Amino acid sequence: MNETTIIGWQRDEDGIVTLTMDDPAGSANTLSEAFVAELVDTVARLQHERDDITGVILTSAKRTFFAGGNLNEIVRLEPEDATRFTAHLDLIKAQLRSLETLGRPVVAAINGAALGGGLELALATHHRVAVGGRNVRIGLPEVGLGLLPALGGVTRTVRHLGVTTALDKILLSGRAYTAEQAADLGLVDEVVPTAEELVPAAKRWIAQNPDAAQPWDRKGFAVPGGTPSSGPLTGQLALLSAGLRARTHGSPAPAERAILAAAVEGSGLDLETATKVESRYFVEIATAQIAKNRINLTFFDTQAIRAGASRPEGEPPFTSSRLGVVGAGMMGAGIAYAAAKAGIEVVLVDVSREGAEKGKAYSAKLETKAVDSGRRTQADADALLGRIHPSDSVDDLADVDFVIEAVFENAELKADVFARVEKVVGRDCVLGSNTSTLPIGSLAAAVSRPEDFVGVHFFSPVDRMDLVEIIKGQKTSPRTLARAFDLVRQLGKTPIVVNDSRGFFTSRVIIARLNEAVAMVGEGIAPASIEQASLQAGYPAGALQLLDELTLTLPRAVREEAKAAAAEAGQVWQSHPSHDVFDRLIDEHGRASRASGAGFYDYDESGRRTGLWPGLAEVYPVAEDQPPLRDLVERLLFAEALEAWQAYATGVITQQADANVGSLLGIGFPAWTGGVLRYLEQYDGGIAGFGRRADELAESYGERFRPPASLVEAGHAD
Template sequence: MTSVPNPVDPIFTWRKESDGVVVITIDDPTQDVNTVHSRFVAELSAIVERLQTERDDIAGVVLTSGKSTFVAGGDLHEIVALGPEDAARFTRHLDHLKAQLRALETLGRPVVAAINGSALGGGLELALAAHHRVAVDSPRVQIGLPEVGLGLLPAGGGIVRTVRLLGAKRALDEVLLTGKRFRPAQARALGLVDELVATSDDLLPYAKQWIVGHPDAVQPWDTRGFTLPGGTQTHGALAAELPFLSSTLRARTGGAPAPAERAILAAAVEGAQVDIDAASRIESRYFVEIATAPIAKNRINLTFFDLQQIKGGASRPSGQPTYRASRVGVVGAGMMGAGIAYAAAKVGIEVVLVDTSLEAAEKGRAYSAKVEGRAVARGQRTQADADALLARIAATADLADLRDVDFVIEAVFENAALKADIFSRVEAVVRPDAVLGSNTSTLPITSLAASVGRPEDFVGVHFFSPVDKMALVEIIRGEATSDATLAKAFDLVVQLGKTPIVVNDSRGFFTSRVIIARLNEAVAMVGEGIAPASIEQASLQAGYPAGALQLLDELTLTLPRAVREEARAAAAASGQAWVTHPSHDVFDRLIDDWGRVGRAGGGGFYDYDEQGRRSGFWPGLADAFPRAATTPTLRDLSERLLFAEVLEAWAAHAEGVIEAPADANVGSLLGIGFPAWTGGVLRFLDQYEGGREGFVARAEELAEQYGDRFRPPASLVDSAQPAGLSA
């Protein structure tokens, strides 16, 4: 074996084995994971040039990584810094990168990607330029092209090669438009990798064996007579399927801004018509167009940098020791409590699940059995693992069984008196250092903490339903909540595998008051005689995952009214003026006059069949609220929903309810479905056309047309100056 000196601290190291196989190891000394950035591309170019020079003395090439991952993707810091002025330069950069990958796959020697860890984005694109891909069959390995989730498209040949490998329809449906991260076995079944090995130690021997057996390896698309799987836009199955691809994309996006999805579809279909080099140029141009525009930057900042900041503990009190819960008590075994119990048991925490009767508690425990049963049926869990999880949940009707827990989460009905009664009894039996947590969505934590003798140990932990699917937990700090308690709550949420945001105490906290602002606005539109179908379409075109009226039916119409009445009573008690909203009368008439309370009550804005499926809008809406002579534009309707939430979020931020913009942005995405294309509820202010000044001007227009609730507060007007909140 020979070893050739490399530059100081190189990313790529070259090792030529005695059998003539060159092993190229990727190990960026400046990063914890390998990413594709300018220096990476420069060193790759030098490696490819050397391979070409020494080609006659090389038997084959193995690409692998010196880190626990293979290559994680592109450097998002570089991408988010791109502006329109960088378009020509970055296009040249991408074309140069692709030229190196093309040179690698046309080297005339077999090239194997030995994937020892996750290969995502640019990492998979590098591997796709190899003639053969072998991966370690480990649950920690992920393989895929997730760029669409960041508002981007693959830029290193990912579209070009997956279309040629799988066909345009499969590549779009299963890889490119889903952004799915595959486990190794899934990637092999799909065709993204060719073989699996048990351990990293098996990679090099297997790769060498393959090289010996395939000395003349070439890519399928470089063989004579190659035809694209599934055909092209004009020939084969794709010609017939293309209209359905377009309609599926429209259905998936609901008319919301989705430039990346549309660019991926266009690049795939257009690239299928031309040779691989022309297809690569098409891919580059679409990428640069998307990457230099605001929406991609919004999504990258939201789904990567903001999330990274939160998970890094920016809102966690500093100086507090790391905490891990071992035994958690959950009081209330309804849907929410059962979900919390399952989330805790899933990560190995012992759970005591309490309800008023053993039958009710066992019913809550049965939820975990149901979820695990589905996982076993899908092959995602063994029966032994499922049984072990269920064994960690003890169902009981006796609060005394909470004596050994170190964290209690109350999850009963949203009633202050009931919660106070429960905590007064819970505190009497738990350890004196146990954290007392309430899963309330609106009730002030400080007032709930008044029911216990140690309010410093009391904290709000607001989960979202369904708990096993929703990633967010809103942690609420009461006036007396200590740093130690807040840190424990933060650590527990992270231990559960969820994302914590931290807010200060207020009625409705952050997420509830913001989402209710949107729902109230949608209901006000109903009262104005706007067709409910138009309201729902406006919701979808704004980028919300579901129509506002549909969501209200799921939540029940009585919930926003109950929150309203609690707030009205609190205002009266404190001597504050109560401001009515035009939705209030609509709620009252629907509930009191017609008994329309939502899906759970048999009908709300929608009617439902015997199986509980929506069967259309309730015809009585048109009689109760006659259609207006004119309908506002969809832009007005969409922006009323968006601006209602943004203005409420600004108010919460200005009041100090939520201090970190990252918490607000991520919370609005993960908790209440605020459109991801905006970058989050507070970033919307700065990304709106004309920046914050443009937002303020538009809010004034909406106020003139639809009411003073859209009037921007002085604090926002004053802030509409050059420095942005979330730049």
């Protein structure tokens, strides 16, 4: 293979050609222009030498099988590129179609991840053999990027699995499967233990199946489950549409709708025509804004953050070997689990040995589930648990290199913890506080070396939440900030960096939305409409439901602390129309949270929601005239966007990528927007259009929606 060859060609004495993908220009094989050009030449050569070939094996010399399309190219597509890019897709699909109709058995030997285009390439072969274990992932994740599979993924999974299974398990879930799971689904035909066994297994299958052909190229083929005009699918179309509505809640979801349409329409067409339908849907959504938003958010912004865009330059890398966690409640136990899972020794301290052991038991419970599901071996689980050392004494923190306090959100309690911890740990140890709202500057005042103090705000449940908000105090040193950043990355999580401010970034932004939802209740807006507006905006849950989960007392506690701080600073306190509603529900009606059994919703003895509290209609009667649903949706979105803009404009958060990714991963801002600041910038009419709409909302619902001068100025410059 010469240095510019991407697809190597090797034919053995039995006439089997092994095509090895190995792009010298990158660490992974991608759908580059050079690859496509070589694919065209390779397929033409296969056809020309067909009589001397007994079979074909497609494999990779990279750690992954094939990485798929070029997102940089896709995100730049505009409507005027539609014709050109459709022709590009049709060219690639023609090669895949020629490969599967070669008249010789073709096998994909999958040695690593085959996601997106990688799986679509493999689906155009007659047999797929993959390496087993946890390192291989197989699936079509395009829906998570606001796209649909464009190289036959919709068309071929429908023909392999049927419309309903393909949609539910592959196309709309975007899930990545292990080789064993993919085999159970029918995406993979054979699993071998090691990469060395791939090619021999492929050759055996070729020898046994000289007349291999795709099922849909054999006489009498029918799509499993039928098509829109025949079979069980005819009676399931309404259910498929209803299922999509339930999945998206009416929020903007062009990719999901296009996938459903392409799957159903294509099932009743011949394969070539079906793939053309698939291409047209892809180009339609790829040239629109929502796909660009999701690609930028979930790929480019996240990639920039993880690469260290907010990490201080010039600081040496840091790797923690022994972490201290003080407080073994839900948050502390979760942090300890995340660290032990990353291979770090953890000293988990609580006020009692029993409490510390209970914190470790949380990890044991998670590991038992992982072992039972096959995601972890018992030996690995035992090793993880062996890295967590429960204790009731801060003296056991003497040799840790980083300590995270995770006690109750109370400034005096946290100060007491650090007073005791600081006497024990070494001078090189970083002092971190898992606080969600308390200013780092005030907490750092309780220690003798504030330059080593930093906020590390984890989100609950820690084992499932990817975001960590790192808060830089006024005196936090670059070295300390870099170490906190590196620790979060070591835990496999995504760090965003914010400057010290009450509520930091995520807490103040989400509370702005929750306050707005509660204000609506006080105005007599139907609570069910508020929840529907939340879902239709694209939030993962209704705002009132979320408040019950967080507790109604949390926003009130944050408000009272902020009010006291404003008074101490001699500032005018700005009240919000939600405040009286919170106070009345908590103080007069005892409605505080799901945990207490009573909030905006009622709950049964098991804690299951049984419906909105009927008493709400008595306390706050529903007004006869209800505002348009669009206003409700945008009040929630604008409340957060305006708060995020203020945080950005005043330097609380300095990287737009941090704000956008933080809003998605931390507080569930709708992914279709591309993040909270991108939503503001790409509103109809840009920043100026957002400002005009904010003025309209201010006239109807209150001055809190009035755009600040910094936003107005940005709109003029936009």
